[in-house]
Amino acid sequence: MGKLNPMELQLNEDESKIEEKLYKAFRGRTASPSGQRARFSSWISAFKKSSNRAVRRVAFFSMWMSKCIFNCEPVQFIKPFTFGLAIKLSKGMSLPLGTLFLGCLYLELDQLHYDELASSPYHIVDSGVNIVMLQAFAWERSRSYINIGKSIGEICRTKRVILIDNPDGEDWFFGFKHSLPLLMKWMTLKVRSFPVISSLDTISDFIWMPYAYIADGFFCSSPFPCTRPGSQMFNLGEDNKVLNFLLITSPSLIPCLNSLGFSLVIYNPHRVSRQFGLDQDVPVANDMEYDIQEAMRPLLHSLAMEYWREREENVLVPSKAENKLCRMTC
Structure with missing residues (x-):
């Protein structure tokens, strides 16, 4: 979860100047996304001797997100759509990067599956x-x-x-x-x-x-909002960690970001429930239908409480057994 909506970032005058310096090193807003200036090595050379620490910090965050968070095509290149995110992140503002990363990873795995179906002994399909x-x-x-x-x-x-x-x-x-x-x-x-x-x-x-x-x-952070033994019932306003627990264990559509913009990918918690120590429930159809703005609501601190109160009143958090496995579903 984060405080800023990555779809509604607004840059002030000073931040816009930093963004222009990044685009200048990238050789303009219309430069090729896989051009020489977009390579990580060229990016490091362009900013390592810069006397402006704020610009260097933003350039580092942009490179980090391009490599580790949004490692979409073209890989090993700077992604200009990270510039605004990097500027806000360098000032200590929180963004829901974890969910955006998960959305991108799910999208890549789906594409890998489709590529495997399209391949054959006579065709080679390159996947990333x-x-x-x-x-x-x-x-x-x-x-x-x-x-x-x-x-x-x-x-x-x-x-x-x-x-x-x-x-x-x-x-x-x-x-x-x-x-x-x-x-x-x-x-x-x-x-x-x-x-x-x-x-x-x-x-x-x-x-x-x-x-x-x-x-x-x-x-390794636990998704459970409690450490005491036994199942517990929580009101939504009691603990912010309850909101994270609901986000992890509820079927939803999660946003992902790449060079083409924002999109949505299906999140089915029953596929990963055992990784959190929960019993894997019988799979149900994920019939969630809403737009990208609605998908952002549970990811933002200012809107998450309202989002879940429209759907839940109390949350039952299952107990933990001694071997750290939960013996009941939530």
């Missing part, structure tokens, strides 16, 4: 998928790989994070409220000596459970 998150997801759930990720000590030795002295003895890192995100466990990891393909082909090697094991020093 943001493999970083899928790769980390597969490693974290593989019995062969779960213990080979980097430790906190190994990450500290790379000097990519700053360790802060803590009188309580726990590791604190600059820029993180808790320990390091679980994704950093797989940062720059090389696994050439491990049988990747054979492990993925073995069903018994895959862990069909939520994140029951988290290595020391890392954390």
Whole structure:
């Protein structure tokens, strides 16, 4: 969830000047999206010596989103539609990037499925998928790989994070409220000596459970708004985390953003419920029908409460068992 609607971004005069500098490095608003100036290497060269720290920061956020969040075609190139988002993000304003990323990933996986159907022994179909998150997801759930990720000590030795002295003895890192995100466990990891393909082909090697094991020093946010045992009933106004829980467990249409603009993709929570420790319910038809503006409402802090109150009054959050699996559906 975020505070700003990415579809309604408005830039002030100073922000518009920064945007023009980005387009100038991109060689104009009509430049080719896969031209030389749009390459990551050219982008770094254009801004690494800039004396304007605000512009450098925005250029970094634009490159980060182009590579890690919106890794659509053309890949390994700067996406101009990220400029406005990068400007707002550089000023500390929150955006629903997690949901936009998930929408883009679902869209890419759907396209990969269609490409596989279109291919044959006589035709080669080139597909593109943001493999970083899928790769980390597969490693974290593989019995062969779960213990080979980097430790906190190994990450500290790379000097990519700053360790802060803590009188309580726990590791604190600059820029993180808790320990390091679980994704950093797989940062720059090389696994050439491990049988990747054979492990993925073995069903018994895959862990069909939520994140029951988290290595020391890392954390993975829980979607549950409570930590006490037993099922609990919440009113919508009691806890903001209830809104996130509803967003995760409710059928919906989620927005995605690419070079063609905004679009919607179907989100069916029964497909991923086991990853959150919930029983996988009988699949139901996702008959949600609304436009992109309505799809944005549950993603914005100012509109989410009103959106859910039109649909729910109370929320039953299922209990957690000792093995971190929930034994009842919500």
